[in-house]
Amino acid sequence: MAxxxxxxxxxxxxxxxxxxxxxxxxTLGGFTVEICSSGSEALQRAPVFQPQLILLDVMxxxxxxxxxxxxxxxxxxFAATPVVFMTAKVQPSEVAGYKQIGAVDVIPxxxxxxxxxxxxxxIWECCHG
Amino acid sequence: xxxxxxxxxxxxxxxxxxxxxxxxxxxxxxHAWEQLPRDRWDDEGFQTLHRMVHSLTGSGKTFGFALxxxxxxxxxxxxxxxxxxxxxxxxxxxxxxxxxxxxxHQVSMRRDAPAGDQTGLVEVAPSDLGTTRSxxxxxxxxxxxxxxxxxxxxxxxxYDVSVFNKLADFRSAMQAKPNVVVLMxxxxxxxxxxxxxxxxxxxxERDTPIPVIFLTSNIEFGARxxxxxxxxxxxxxxxxxxxxLIDRLDSLTTTLPSAPYRVLIVDDSEALTTYxxxxxxxxxxxxxxxxxxxxxxxxxxxxxxxxxxxDIYMPECxxxxxxxxxxxxxxxxxxxxxxxxxxxxxxxxxxxxGLGADDxxxxxxxxxxxxxxxxxxxxxxxxxxxxxxRDSLTGLLNHTAIKDQLDREVAQxxxxxxxxxxxxxxxxxxxxxxxxxxxxxxxxxxxxxxxLLKQRLRETDMVGRYGGEEFAVILSNTNGETxxxxxxxxxxxxxxxxxxxxxKEFSVTFSCGIADASFFGxxxxxxxxxxxxxxxxxxxxxxxxxxxxxxxxxxxDFI
Numbered sequence: 001m002a003x004x005x006x007x008x009x010x011x012x013x014x015x016x017x018x019x020x021x022x023x024x025x026x027t028l029g030g031f032t033v034e035i036c037s038s039g040s041e042a043l044q045r046a047p048v049f050q051p052q053l054i055l056l057d058v059m060x061x062x063x064x065x066x067x068x069x070x071x072x073x074x075x076x077x078f079a080a081t082p083v084v085f086m087t088a089k090v091q092p093s094e095v096a097g098y099k100q101i102g103a104v105d106v107i108p109x110x111x112x113x114x115x116x117x118x119x120x121x122x123i124w125e126c127c128h129g
Numbered sequence: 130x131x132x133x134x135x136x137x138x139x140x141x142x143x144x145x146x147x148x149x150x151x152x153x154x155x156x157x158x159x160h161a162w163e164q165l166p167r168d169r170w171d172d173e174g175f176q177t178l179h180r181m182v183h184s185l186t187g188s189g190k191t192f193g194f195a196l197x198x199x200x201x202x203x204x205x206x207x208x209x210x211x212x213x214x215x216x217x218x219x220x221x222x223x224x225x226x227x228x229x230x231x232x233x234h235q236v237s238m239r240r241d242a243p244a245g246d247q248t249g250l251v252e253v254a255p256s257d258l259g260t261t262r263s264x265x266x267x268x269x270x271x272x273x274x275x276x277x278x279x280x281x282x283x284x285x286x287x288y289d290v291s292v293f294n295k296l297a298d299f300r301s302a303m304q305a306k307p308n309v310v311v312l313m314x315x316x317x318x319x320x321x322x323x324x325x326x327x328x329x330x331x332x333x334e335r336d337t338p339i340p341v342i343f344l345t346s347n348i349e350f351g352a353r354x355x356x357x358x359x360x361x362x363x364x365x366x367x368x369x370x371x372x373x374l375i376d377r378l379d380s381l382t383t384t385l386p387s388a389p390y391r392v393l394i395v396d397d398s399e400a401l402t403t404y405x406x407x408x409x410x411x412x413x414x415x416x417x418x419x420x421x422x423x424x425x426x427x428x429x430x431x432x433x434x435x436x437x438x439x440d441i442y443m444p445e446c447x448x449x450x451x452x453x454x455x456x457x458x459x460x461x462x463x464x465x466x467x468x469x470x471x472x473x474x475x476x477x478x479x480x481x482x483g484l485g486a487d488d489x490x491x492x493x494x495x496x497x498x499x500x501x502x503x504x505x506x507x508x509x510x511x512x513x514x515x516x517x518x519r520d521s522l523t524g525l526l527n528h529t530a531i532k533d534q535l536d537r538e539v540a541q542x543x544x545x546x547x548x549x550x551x552x553x554x555x556x557x558x559x560x561x562x563x564x565x566x567x568x569x570x571x572x573x574x575x576x577x578x579x580x581l582l583k584q585r586l587r588e589t590d591m592v593g594r595y596g597g598e599e600f601a602v603i604l605s606n607t608n609g610e611t612x613x614x615x616x617x618x619x620x621x622x623x624x625x626x627x628x629x630x631x632x633k634e635f636s637v638t639f640s641c642g643i644a645d646a647s648f649f650g651x652x653x654x655x656x657x658x659x660x661x662x663x664x665x666x667x668x669x670x671x672x673x674x675x676x677x678x679x680x681x682x683x684x685x686d687f688i
Contacts, residue, residue: 014184014188016143016146016147016150016188016192017187017188017191019143020140020143020191020192023136023139023140023143027136027139028136059180059183059184061180086187087187088183088186088187088198088202088205109186109187109188109191110186110187110188110189110190110191110192110195110198111191112190112191113140113191114140
């Protein structure tokens with residue numbers, strides 16, 4: 001499992017955050033990033049893209065982050081894929097709650113575009129250390 | 130890895146785009162809020178509003194609006210509680226939402242410093258507060274005798290002086306870019322204006338110019354002009370008037386009050402207090418922030434602020450009520466209170482000021498504006514306070530203040546059992562100085578003695594101007610014998626000072642009487658004893674220090 005992190009799926013409904021995250025992760029981090037605007041889109045695209053790590057916004061219209069995570073876990077190939085929540089809520093109790101439902105970590109929003117890829121890389125190394 | 134410059138440019142473009150869309154986003158939030166029915170619970174509408182604010186919270190900082198994220202978070206958390214309760218907000222809750230929303234609007238104009246600035250906050254001009262300037266002086270003078278004379282005279286006032294007789298030596302010493310004040314002769318063997326040229330060369334190599342005072346017998350306008358162009362801050366004719374030179378040096382090297390200004394902020398928004406606190410702290414002030422107005426009393430008394438910043442709208446107790454309460458305390462009758470509020474209505478501002486505030490700053494306030502408003506108000510109030518306790522000529526404590534201080538110190542000494550001495554200093558034949566050289570010369574002598582006393586005594590010692598040419602000194606933790614040695618050394622140095630008036634040099638002496646507190650029961654008896662010792666010193670021929678005797682054991686005074 002100690003593969004190099006290459007492919008990241010990012011599920012986020014806001015276009016401006018999508019753009020800056022793509023810039024941060026692709027240009028700065030050198031990752032290949034697929035962006036989906038909703039949970040349902042992510043469920044369709046994930047099997048094709050085969051991400052090694054999934055970044056999930058928590059609060060999205062329609063299907064929210066935790067629901068999307070549940071549905072992803074029902075797909076056999078994503079039963080163990082590390083999922084990281086992105087959220088403006090960073091109270092410890094909430095972080096613990098997210099971890100309990102299967103997230104490996106939480107990246108607080110607003111994130112700093114200059115350090116985002118470093119944070120993602122660190123989480124990846126932590127999962128596979 | 131991408132080209133960092135290109136990346137920064139892309140990020141900047143994204144930030145610009147976000148900034149442009151921001152007004153529209155806020156407009157949508159306002160709209161969503163106004164659309165909500167007041168008479169029934171609209172779950173979907175409230176969810177939408179909450180989500181919009183949530184996204185603002187989650188994005189602002191990413192695009193260079195860090196404060197927006199913080200302030201939007203307050204609103205977001207408040208809305209979330211309401212969404213969870215699923216109840217139509219009541220009048221108070223509506224008001225609260227309005228206030229939070231208006232704060233979001235205010236900070237939406239507050240963009241962070243451009244990328245690359247690690248502070249993440251808008252830059253605040255560096256302040257002089259707390260910076261110490263050098264007391265080190267370089268004297269550059271080819272005349273050995275004049276140079277040594279300057280060194281000795283300046284030494285009396287606590288300046289550390291290095292003498293350079295050759296420009297080449299000065300140039301090589303300046304290579305190390307020391308933090309000094311330079312006293313530069315203009316005429317050197319090489320050229321009649323070589324000193325100016327040397328300064329010009331030196332300034333070019335420095336980022337911040339070094340203060341230079343030119344000393345010269347050359348009174349040509351051309352030379353003066355050239356000196357100004359070389360970055361000289363002063364130009365004095367020889368023979369140098371030491372009093373004037375010291376005045377000049379003191380103003381160049383004086384540090385502002387070493388204790389930082391203390392500001393108390395009372396604002397219910399934690400994000401804003403943190404922000405204002407950071408801005409003021411960056412400017413060298415010490416800040417205490419309180420979010421609940423009902424908690425104001427203990428920090429007010431302990432922190433003893435120089436100024437209070439009050440938010441006008443707060444739950445529980447508003448800013449105006451709070452100002453009223455603070456003004457009821459004797460100790461805070463004169464403290465500057467400044468309201469910090471989004472209130473733009475002049476009538477309301479004036480009404481608020483009627484309730485005890487000194488000024489109104491309208492949010493959002495520019496960081497440098499906040500810093501300068503706060504510091505200028507504190508400065509003014511400290512100056513006003515100093516008028517009450519300071520002597521105007523010398524800046525020393527005035528008669529009343531030094532007497533009050535003596536009462537306090539003696540009481541403390543008796544409690545703690547520590548030593549203390551009180552000294553009275555009186556300039557000898559001062560009337561003759563005034564009569565011979567005029568009152569301005571007399572004032573300069575008084576100033577030079579006051580400066581000498583301040584500079585040669587410890588921070589903890591207190592110096593006051595007791596009367597015309599009479600000074601009082603409280604030396605804490607010092608017995609009579611030690612106090613006598615200290616003041617005798619000062620007396621010796623003072624007698625060596627050269628004063629100047631109408632082109633004539635003269636010197637002055639003083640007499641001093643000291644009393645040791647351990648022999649006297651209270652401050653009145655101590656003061657009388659010092660006065661008596663001073664009289665003895667005068668009587669014994671002046672220019673000397675006399676230590677008063679212990680009173681007779683019987684305790685009965687005969688006159």
